[in-house]
Amino acid sequence: MTPQLVSATAPNGADHAAVPSSRQADMADMADMAEYLLWLGDDALVSAQRLGEWITNAPELEEDVALGNIGLDQLGQARALLSYAGELLGRNEDELAYFRDDVDFRCTHLVSLPRGDFADAVVRLLLVGAYSEQLYAALTTSADERLAGIAAKAIKEVRYHVEHAAGWAVRLGDGTDESHRRMQDALNRAWPYLDELFDPHPLTDHLDGIAVDPATLKEPALQRITAVLDEATLTVPATQRVAGGGRDGRPSEHLGPMLAVMQVLARAHPGASW
Amino acid sequence: MHGDHAPATSAGPAGPAEPSASGQSSFDRVIAGDGRIEPRDEMPDDYRKSLIRQISQHAHSEIIGMQPEGNWITRAPSLHRKAILMAKVQDEAGHGLYLYSAAETLGASREDMMQALLAGKARYSSIFNYPTPTWADIGAIGWLVDGAAICNQVPLCRASYGPYARAMIRICKEESFHQRQGFEILLTLSRGTPAQHELAQEAVNRWYAPSLMMFGPPDADSPNSAKSMAWKIKRFSNDELRQRFVDMLVPQAQALGLTLPDPDLRWNAERGHYDFGELDWSEFKAVLAGQGQCNVQRVEHRRRAHTEGAWVREAAMAHAAKKAARQQQSARGAA
Amino acid sequence: MSRRPTTRRLPSASVVGALPADTDRDTLAAIGIGNPLVPMQEAPRVTATHPRVLAALGGSADPELRRVAVAAGNVVDPEIPVLTLADLGVLRRVYRPVEPDGKIVVALTPTYSGCPATATMAADVVRAAADLRSAVAVEFVLVPAWTTDDMSEQAGAALREFGIAPPGARPDPAGPIPLSLSVRCPHCDSRDTRRTSRFGSTSCKAMWACQQCSEPFEEFKVL
Numbered sequence: 001m002t003p004q005l006v007s008a009t010a011p012n013g014a015d016h017a018a019v020p021s022s023r024q025a026d027m028a029d030m031a032d033m034a035e036y037l038l039w040l041g042d043d044a045l046v047s048a049q050r051l052g053e054w055i056t057n058a059p060e061l062e063e064d065v066a067l068g069n070i071g072l073d074q075l076g077q078a079r080a081l082l083s084y085a086g087e088l089l090g091r092n093e094d095e096l097a098y099f100r101d102d103v104d105f106r107c108t109h110l111v112s113l114p115r116g117d118f119a120d121a122v123v124r125l126l127l128v129g130a131y132s133e134q135l136y137a138a139l140t141t142s143a144d145e146r147l148a149g150i151a152a153k154a155i156k157e158v159r160y161h162v163e164h165a166a167g168w169a170v171r172l173g174d175g176t177d178e179s180h181r182r183m184q185d186a187l188n189r190a191w192p193y194l195d196e197l198f199d200p201h202p203l204t205d206h207l208d209g210i211a212v213d214p215a216t217l218k219e220p221a222l223q224r225i226t227a228v229l230d231e232a233t234l235t236v237p238a239t240q241r242v243a244g245g246g247r248d249g250r251p252s253e254h255l256g257p258m259l260a261v262m263q264v265l266a267r268a269h270p271g272a273s274w
Numbered sequence: 275m276h277g278d279h280a281p282a283t284s285a286g287p288a289g290p291a292e293p294s295a296s297g298q299s300s301f302d303r304v305i306a307g308d309g310r311i312e313p314r315d316e317m318p319d320d321y322r323k324s325l326i327r328q329i330s331q332h333a334h335s336e337i338i339g340m341q342p343e344g345n346w347i348t349r350a351p352s353l354h355r356k357a358i359l360m361a362k363v364q365d366e367a368g369h370g371l372y373l374y375s376a377a378e379t380l381g382a383s384r385e386d387m388m389q390a391l392l393a394g395k396a397r398y399s400s401i402f403n404y405p406t407p408t409w410a411d412i413g414a415i416g417w418l419v420d421g422a423a424i425c426n427q428v429p430l431c432r433a434s435y436g437p438y439a440r441a442m443i444r445i446c447k448e449e450s451f452h453q454r455q456g457f458e459i460l461l462t463l464s465r466g467t468p469a470q471h472e473l474a475q476e477a478v479n480r481w482y483a484p485s486l487m488m489f490g491p492p493d494a495d496s497p498n499s500a501k502s503m504a505w506k507i508k509r510f511s512n513d514e515l516r517q518r519f520v521d522m523l524v525p526q527a528q529a530l531g532l533t534l535p536d537p538d539l540r541w542n543a544e545r546g547h548y549d550f551g552e553l554d555w556s557e558f559k560a561v562l563a564g565q566g567q568c569n570v571q572r573v574e575h576r577r578r579a580h581t582e583g584a585w586v587r588e589a590a591m592a593h594a595a596k597k598a599a600r601q602q603q604s605a606r607g608a609a
Numbered sequence: 610m611s612r613r614p615t616t617r618r619l620p621s622a623s624v625v626g627a628l629p630a631d632t633d634r635d636t637l638a639a640i641g642i643g644n645p646l647v648p649m650q651e652a653p654r655v656t657a658t659h660p661r662v663l664a665a666l667g668g669s670a671d672p673e674l675r676r677v678a679v680a681a682g683n684v685v686d687p688e689i690p691v692l693t694l695a696d697l698g699v700l701r702r703v704y705r706p707v708e709p710d711g712k713i714v715v716a717l718t719p720t721y722s723g724c725p726a727t728a729t730m731a732a733d734v735v736r737a738a739a740d741l742r743s744a745v746a747v748e749f750v751l752v753p754a755w756t757t758d759d760m761s762e763q764a765g766a767a768l769r770e771f772g773i774a775p776p777g778a779r780p781d782p783a784g785p786i787p788l789s790l791s792v793r794c795p796h797c798d799s800r801d802t803r804r805t806s807r808f809g810s811t812s813c814k815a816m817w818a819c820q821q822c823s824e825p826f827e828e829f830k831v832l
Contacts, residue, residue, distance in 0.1 A: 049348060052356070055363050056344040056575065059583020061337065061371050066808040068364035072357060073812065076722025079353050080751070094352045118586050149751030153722055156754065156832055164807065174596065175589025182585065265351040265409055272467050274352040274409075274459075313823040358725040361811065368810020375805065375818055375825030437824055440772050440796070444827075448810065451687045451726070 032206045033144070034088040035106065038096070039203075039247055040135075041081030042107035045097060046255070047128060048074035049262055053115045063118075066164060070125070073157040080150045098266035102255040109244055109252040110193035119172060119179070119186035125165035127190055130224040131197045132158045134217040143209040166228045173232025184234055191237040196244030197221075203247075293317060305506055310436040313379040321505055325435050326382045328502070333373035334391050334398035336366045338572050342406040343415060351409060358455050359412060365452070369445050376437045392577050399423075400558070401488050403566030410463055410470075410477035416456015417526070418478070418485035424449050425519045426489065429509035457526065464531045471531075478527075479535045486550075487558045489516040520548050652693050653763055655682040661695040661761065665703045665716075673743060674713065678703040680737040681715045681745075687729045688811060691767040694730060698759025701750050712746040713738070718755045720832070721812045757832050769795045774817065774828040792828050794819035804828075 051071030058064040082093040089096070111128060115121070136158055139151035172179040198218035204211040226236055246252065266274075293301060297316030304311055311317055340363045347363065350356035374384045390396035401419055406412065427449065430442040463474035490496055490512040502508035510518075520539075527534050538551030561569070655662060657675055662682045666674060681703065682695030694700045694717065702716035715734050719727045731747040738745040757776035765775035774792045791800045799821035806816040814827040 045353075052347040052360060055347055055360065055367075056340045057579045057582070059579070059586035061367050061374075062806045062808070063583075063586075064340070064367040065364055065371065065806060065810070068360055068367065069808040069812050072360045072364065072723035072725075073721060074723070075353065075357050075360065076719075076724065079357070080722060082353075094354075097353055098351070118583065145752065149754070152754040153719075153751055156756075157722060160807075171593040172586065172589050175593040176585070178585050179589030179592075261348050265349050269351070269467065269469065272351075272470055274355050274462055274466075354728065357723050361723070361725040365810045368808075368814075368816070371806060371816060372810070372825055372827075375816075379823040379825070441825070444772060447690055448688050451729070454687070454729070455725075 029207075030088045032203060033210065034085045035203055036207055036211045037081050037085035037088070037147070038106040041078050041085055041096075042105045043111050043128070043132075044074045044078035044081060046105070046107045046111045046258065047124075048072070048078055049258060050111065050113075050115055050124075051121075054121060059118050067121070070161050070164065073154075073161065077150065077154045077157070080153070084146060084150070094266065098263045099270075102251045102259055103249045105251055105255060105259070106247055106249075107251070107255070108193070108196045108246040109242075109254075110190060110197065112246075112252045112255040112258060113190070113193065114254055116186065116189070117182060118168075119182040120189065122165055122168040122172060123183065123186040123190045125161060126169050126228060127194055127225060128197070129158055129162035129165050130221040131217060133162050133224070134221045135212060135214075138212040138217065142211070147210065162224070169228050169234070170232045173229070173234040180233065183232065187229070187234055188237045188239060192239050192242040193244070195241040196246060199244060199247070201247055305434055308432075308506070309434075310439065311434050312436045320501075322380050324502060324505070325438065326377050326380050329373055329377040329380070329438055330382060330387045330390075331397050331399075333370045333377065333387065334396050335402065336370035336373065337391070338398045338402045338576065340366045340370075341572055341575055342402055342404070342568070343412060345406050346409060346412050349409070350412075355412075355459070362416075362452055362455065365448050369448070372441055372445070376441050379437050380435075388580070392573070392580055394573050399488065400561045400566065401484055402572060403561050403569045404480070404484055405567050408473050408477060410460065410473040411481070413456050413459030413463060413474065414477040414481040416452050416454075417460055417530075418456075418481045418523075419488070420449050420453040420456060421522070422485045422488040422519055424453060425515050425522070429515075432506075432509060434506040457530070460530050460532065474530075475532055478532050482535050483553055483557075484561075486516055486519065486553055487555075489513070489519065491555065491558070517547055520550050524548055652683075652685050652691050653696070653767060655679060655693050655695040659695050661698060661700050665700050667702065667704070669704070671705070674703050674705065676741050677713055677715065677738050677743050677745060680741055681734045684730060684733045684737050687726050687733070689768070689771065689773070691771045692760075692764055694734070696761040696764035696767065698761065698764070699730070699755060706746075712744045714748050715745050716748045716750045718750050718759075720755050724812060755832070757829065768829055772796065772826060773814070774826060776829045776831045778831075792817055794822060794824055795826055796824040797822040802826075 048071045051067050051074065054067045055064055055071075058067055078097075079093055082096045086092050086096050110124065113120070113124070133155065136151040136155040140148055140155060142148040142151065169183065172183045174180070198214045198221070200213060200215040204213045229236060244250075293316035298318065301311065301315070301317055301321075303309075304315070311321075343359060343366075344363050347356065347359050350359050374387060377387060378384060387396065391398070401422075406415070424446060427442050427446050431439055431446060433439040433442065460474050460478070463470040465471075493511045493513045496512050503511070523534060524539070524541075536551045538549065540549055542549045560566070564570070657663075657679050659679075659682055662675075662678045665678050665682070669675070678700070682693055682700050684694045686692040686694070686697055697720070699717050699720060700715070701718050702714070704714055704716075706712070706714055715738070717727075717730065717734070727749070731749075734747055735745055758778075760776065768775040772795050774795050777792070792802050792804075793800055794802050794817075797819060799819055801820040802817050803820060804815055804817050805825070808814075809816045809827045813829055813832070815830050816825065817828050818825045
């Protein structure tokens with residue numbers, strides 16, 4: 001199967017020939033750029049994989065459809081990002097998704113946590129969505145046109161996802177005693193992992209103008225989150241953060257088992273096309 | 275996907291009383307004139323019940339049918355295939371919802387239909403009681419099961435009940451996209467490595483006969499068919515549709531480079547159709563009677579998801595009630 | 610975020626297909642577009658004067674480009690076959706590449722990131738061009754991102770005829786997501802409708818029910 005390649009360059013073919021001023025600098029740039037695309041692509045892919053586990057298991061049929069929709073959007077975003085990374089690395093999207101080990105993934109821990117109950121799904125969708133909403137909004141003005149194009153597409157989808165998560169957070173937080181308790185528990189479980197999304201990292205300094213410093217996203221994302229939590233009568237947890245490391249090849253221990261499932265068939269037939 | 279046209283055990287709630295004499299004659303006129311019956315028209319109670327049975331079976335089939343395919347979402351071997359499969363299973367849930375709504379226009383309640391399914395009282399297409407142990411099963415389901423479903427559904431696009439017929443037109447388009455994707459999976463496997471080719475052939479061997487049985491028992495043994503045809507809910511007999519399907523499959527199997535597992539399959543120039551061998555209806559009946567590999571598992575899965583989601587549905591209702599109460603209070607305060 | 614101009618440009622994407630590249634014509638004919646038993650829905654014919662075709666050609670008078678643009682414009686959405694790529698607004702450009710012997714490029718834009726119909730549309734464009742003995746490569750462009758405003762008026766009418774409520778006008782992109790308070794029933798035209806699910810069978814659709822004629826229906830969501 002030919003992987004889907006996505007190009008955001010103006011389709012007149014004229015500007016493909018621009019030559020970088022310094023070849024060496026550009027090589028380093030390319031590696032950094034690919035690394036950054038893996039951050040974003042792996043977060044999206046691993047989120048989509050977890051949502052895929054929900055299909056046929058949701059609390060009502062409408063949610064099977066909704067979570068499938070959202071997972072599919074995330075998978076589409078992941079493919080655009082990983083295809084781009086792959087072109088820089090000389091690999092295709094499937095080689096990146098199926099033939100890297102957990103230590104080679106660059107996703108944050110929050111997205112790889114086990115599926116949990118529906119409250120966990122809602123909380124994660126809200127937290128990751130609020131972060132992604134800020135991230136993609138900022139990236140629409142990235143100096144890298146192709147990344148800006150992917151972000152412009154993603155931002156419209158992510159806004160729907162956050163709306164959906166916020167709706168459920170309010171219904172469940174301000175629903176029954178049980179649903180309130182479950183939501184607060186899920187929030188308490190997820191909260192220690194939230195900070196990792198906003199950790200500053202030297203990589204984004206190297207990609208000044210192209211990438212976004214995650215720390216700058218924290219305040220607006222938290223504003224969005226706390227506004228929803230207020231309406232949902234939920235309390236912002238006071239829990240300590242836990243050490244992250246997902247961006248630097250120290251994945252959560254949940255990623256390995258997830259990838260074992262995801263990659264099993266592809267790895268059983270190396271070199272095959274599907 | 276579509277039900278087996280099996281005799282139903284649950285026909286849903288009783289609709290309104292029989293139509294008046296004038297209502298009955300207007301119903302007969304519409305049917306005779308190949309027109310459409312709409313939700314607010316008068317219709318005989320039997321017609322209503324028969325439709326509710328058929329539409330709800332169809333809806334249940336979509337919902338249960340999500341499971342054998344959902345089984346491979348997390349393991350799909352490429353991101354392209356994963357996306358297609360997620361979209362397909364989501365399509366099925368969407369079709370299920372749509373069909374439940376169509377049944378509701380006849381006075382059935384979704385809650386009752388769902389309860390009948392969870393209680394194991396409602397029928398759904400038996401084909402989904404077969405397992406999907408390999409990836410090639412996803413291709414075989416798309417090509418054979420969706421293909422058979424389409425053959426069943428295309429005539430329903432002209433069914434006499436408006437909302438059902440209109441739904442079928444759109445659903446057929448989406449199903450035909452699914453069939454094409456299933457064909458592509460098998461084609462890629464068939465032309466892939468020897469191991470992949472073997473997977474494709476083995477899956478076709480397992481799904482071929484069950485897909486032919488999706489058209490229901492031979493006409494001679496099909497108790498509900500005659501009435502459905504008189505009412506123009508159904509337009510072709512089980513055997514007619516089965517023949518169409520086989521005629522379509524043979525050239526496609528050749529294009530795939532795969533064999534259909536039937537030694538008696540051959541072109542009959544006189545009839546202008548393919549002859550095919552006898553099907554083993556005892557197996558069909560056993561699966562229908564609950565002895566398929568996955569009968570228990572499929573219903574149990576749905577029941578578990580439903581039970582685990584109870585707190586969510588209760589919370590949604592509680593929240594809606596709170597919100598309504600607050601609105602009422604603030605309206606009173608304002609007055 | 611500070612801005613810095615970049616010189617990075619990537620090679621444009623090459624052919625994307627949902628079928629293996631070596632799929633022969635007999636096979637393609639055997640599967641047809643969709644199932645041979647499903648009656649083809651009549652999508653409105655797209656001609657060389659269709660605004661999207663003209664825009665895709667960007668003023669070029671090259672007859673082969675024009676034939677390819679018309680053929681690509683006439684390819685239909687595999688799931689909603691009353692929509693042509695021209696009316697859907699996903700046909701962006703048809704041009705000759707800089708390399709003298711390169712294939713003609715048809716640039717499409719995807720509707721939703723994860724929409725599985727995208728690859729099928731690309732394969733059908735390649736096939737439609739091959740029917741004219743033109744070899745084309747399909748390229749996906751993301752900028753500017755597709756919106757439902759890119760759909761033609763004709764698309765709205767075709768959707769309604771097909772039983773799907775067309776998308777309404779797009780709201781201010783900076784504003785909140787619209788609640789789409791009222792959508793007209795495509796069957797009886799009543800505005801007395803209610804949304805039953807924000808998500809439908811495909812990513813682009815939501816589910817509704819008409820309170821007037823009881824028809825359950827789908828709405829193509831504003832994006």
